[in-house]
Amino acid sequence: MDGTTIGVIGTGYVGLVSSVSFANFGYKVIAMDSDLEKVNLLKSGEVPIYEPGLKEMFDRVTESGTIEFTGEMKYVVENSKVLFICVGTPPEDDGSADLKYVFEVAEGIGKHMNAYKVIVDKSTVPVGTSRKVYSVISDELQKRGLDLHFDVVSNPEFLREGKALYDFTHPDRVVIGSDSEEAIEIMKKIYRPLKVNEVPFVITNPETAEIIKYSSNAFLATKISFINEIANLCEELGADVNQIAKAMGMDGRISPKFLHPGPGYGGSCFPKDTRAIVNTAKKLGIEMKVINAAIEANEYQKHRMVIKIKRRLGDNLAGKTIAILGLSFKAETDDTRESAALVVIPELIDSGATIRAYDPKGTDEMRWRLKDFSPQIAYLENEYDACKNADAVVILTEWAQFRRLDLRRLSEDMREKNFFDFRNLYSREEVEDMGFYYEGVGR
Numbered sequence: 116m117d118g119t120t121i122g123v124i125g126t127g128y129v130g131l132v133s134s135v136s137f138a139n140f141g142y143k144v145i146a147m148d149s150d151l152e153k154v155n156l157l158k159s160g161e162v163p164i165y166e167p168g169l170k171e172m173f174d175r176v177t178e179s180g181t182i183e184f185t186g187e188m189k190y191v192v193e194n195s196k197v198l199f200i201c202v203g204t205p206p207e208d209d210g211s212a213d214l215k216y217v218f219e220v221a222e223g224i225g226k227h228m229n230a231y232k233v234i235v236d237k238s239t240v241p242v243g244t245s246r247k248v249y250s251v252i253s254d255e256l257q258k259r260g261l262d263l264h265f266d267v268v269s270n271p272e273f274l275r276e277g278k279a280l281y282d283f284t285h286p287d288r289v290v291i292g293s294d295s296e297e298a299i300e301i302m303k304k305i306y307r308p309l310k311v312n313e314v315p316f317v318i319t320n321p322e323t324a325e326i327i328k329y330s331s332n333a334f335l336a337t338k339i340s341f342i343n344e345i346a347n348l349c350e351e352l353g354a355d356v357n358q359i360a361k362a363m364g365m366d367g368r369i370s371p372k373f374l375h376p377g378p379g380y381g382g383s384c385f386p387k388d389t390r391a392i393v394n395t396a397k398k399l400g401i402e403m404k405v406i407n408a409a410i411e412a413n414e415y416q417k418h419r420m421v422i423k424i425k426r427r428l429g430d431n432l433a434g435k436t437i438a439i440l441g442l443s444f445k446a447e448t449d450d451t452r453e454s455a456a457l458v459v460i461p462e463l464i465d466s467g468a469t470i471r472a473y474d475p476k477g478t479d480e481m482r483w484r485l486k487d488f489s490p491q492i493a494y495l496e497n498e499y500d501a502c503k504n505a506d507a508v509v510i511l512t513e514w515a516q517f518r519r520l521d522l523r524r525l526s527e528d529m530r531e532k533n534f535f536d537f538r539n540l541y542s543r544e545e546v547e548d549m550g551f552y553y554e555g556v557g558r
C-alpha cells in the first residue's frame with residue numbers, strides 16, 4: 116500500500132477492531148479516542164474489550180509500530196488522509212439515534228483539517244447524516260476562512276461481536292456510499308487487501324448506504340423474532356422448533372442463519388437500530404409495522420423466559436435461589452448491552468428470588484449495570500459455584516463452556532433439579548437422565 120495514513124476516531128468494538136485490522140494489513144494507523152483512560156490503557160499495551168484474537172493481533176501490530184494511539188483530535192486529523200468515524204450512536208429516549216458524538220467528531224475534523232481528506236462514516240447513522248457531517252465540517256472550515264476540498268463517505272460496518280476480526284476481513288460485502296469518484300477510488304484501495312477474499316463492493320450514494328445497514332439489521336432482528344414466535348407456538352403444540360428451523364433453513368430462499376430460538380436478541384446493534392429505523396420512518400409519516408412487531412416480540416421473549424421459570428417454580432420466588440449462566444448478550448463477548456439477563460434477573464428478583472450469576476467475561480459490566488440489585492445478586496467465579504444449592508439453573512448465553520457442563524456434579528450440588536436451557540444447548544434426554552426437570556425454548 117502507498118503511504119496513506121488511516122485515522123480511526125473512536126476505539127470501541129468497531130474502532131479498535133478496524134484500527135488493529137488496518138494495521139495488520141500493513142497500513143500506518145492512528146487510533147484516537149476522547150476517553151483518555153482508554154487511550155492510556157491502549158498505550159500501555161492493554162486491550163479494554165474482550166474479542167477473540169484481538170489481543171494477539173493488537174500485540175503484533177503494536178510491536179511492529181504500525182499503530183499508535185492518541186487522545187488528540189488535532190494530531191489524528193492533521194496526520195491522516197482518511198478518517199474513519201467509529202464513535203457510538205446510542206438511542207435517545209424516543210429510539211432515534213443520538214448523533215452528538217458523530218457531530219462532535221465532525222466539528223473537530225473541521226477545526227483541524229489542513230489538506231484534502233476522506234471522512235468515512237462507519238458508525239451506524241440515520242439517512243442524511245453523511246450530508247450533515249459534510250455541512251458541519253464546511254461550517255468549521257468557513258469559520259477558519261479556509262476553502263479545503265474534502266469528501267464524506269458512508270461505509271457502514273457489519274461485523275458481529277465475538278467474530279469481529281474474522282468479519283472485518285471476510286465481509287459478505289463492503290458498502291461504499293459516496294458521490295465522489297476520487298473518494299470511491301481511495302476507499303477501494305484501502306479495502307484492496309480484502310479482494311484476495313473476493314469481497315464484492317457495493318458502490319452507491321450515501322443515503323442508500325446508510326439505509327442498507329439499518330435494513331440489514333432490522334431484517335435479521337425480524338428473523339430472530341419470527342423463529343422465537345414459532346418456538347413459543349411449538350411449546351404449546353409439542354413440536355420441536357430446532358427441527359423446524361433446520362428444515363426451513365434447507366430452503367435456499369430462507370437460509371439457516373439467524374433461525375436459532377432463544378431468550379430474545381440483545382447487544383448494541385439490533386435493539387438500537389430497529390428502534391432507530393422505526394423512528395426515522397415515523398418522522399416521515401410511515402409506520403414500520405413489521406419491524407415494530409419484531410421489536411415487540413423481542414421484548415416479550417425476554418419476559419417469557421421469566422414466565423417459563425415461574426410456571427415451574429411458582430409466582431412467589433421468595434426463598435428460591437436461581438443460578439444464571441451467561442450475562443453477556445451472546446457468547447464470546449464481554450458486551451452486556453440489552454442482554455436478556457438485564458430483563459430476566461430484575462424480574463426474578465422482583466418476585467423474591469436470590470441470584471447466583473456467572474459469566475466468563477461479562478461480570479464486571481453487569482455488576483455495574485445491575486448495581487441497584489446488588490444485595491440480591493452474588494457473582495461467582497465459575498458455573499459450578501453459581502449452581503451450588505440453587506433451586507434452578509438458567510442458561511442465558513451460549514458460551515462454549517456451558518455446552519459441556521458436568522451434569523452429574525450439578526445434580527449433586529443443586530438443592531432442586533430444575534434446568535432451563537434457553538439456548539437449546541442440550542438434548543432433553545441427557546438432562547432428564549440426570550434427574551432434572553428440563554425446559555428449552557420451543558421444544
Ligand code: NAD
Pocket residue numbers: 124125126127128129130147148149150153201202203204216219220237238239240272273274275276383384
Ligand atoms: P463503543 O461504545 O464500543 O465505542 C465508541 C467509542 O467512541 C468509545 O471508545 C468512546 O470513548 C469513543 N468516542 C465517543 N465520542 C468520541 C469523540 N468525540 N472523539 C473520539 N472518540 C469518541 O461503540 P461500538 O460498539 O464500537 O459502535 C460504534 C458504532 O458502530 C455505532 O454506531 C454502532 O451502532 C456501530 N456498529 C457496532 C457494531 C458492534 O457490534 N458493536 C457493529 C456494527 C456497527
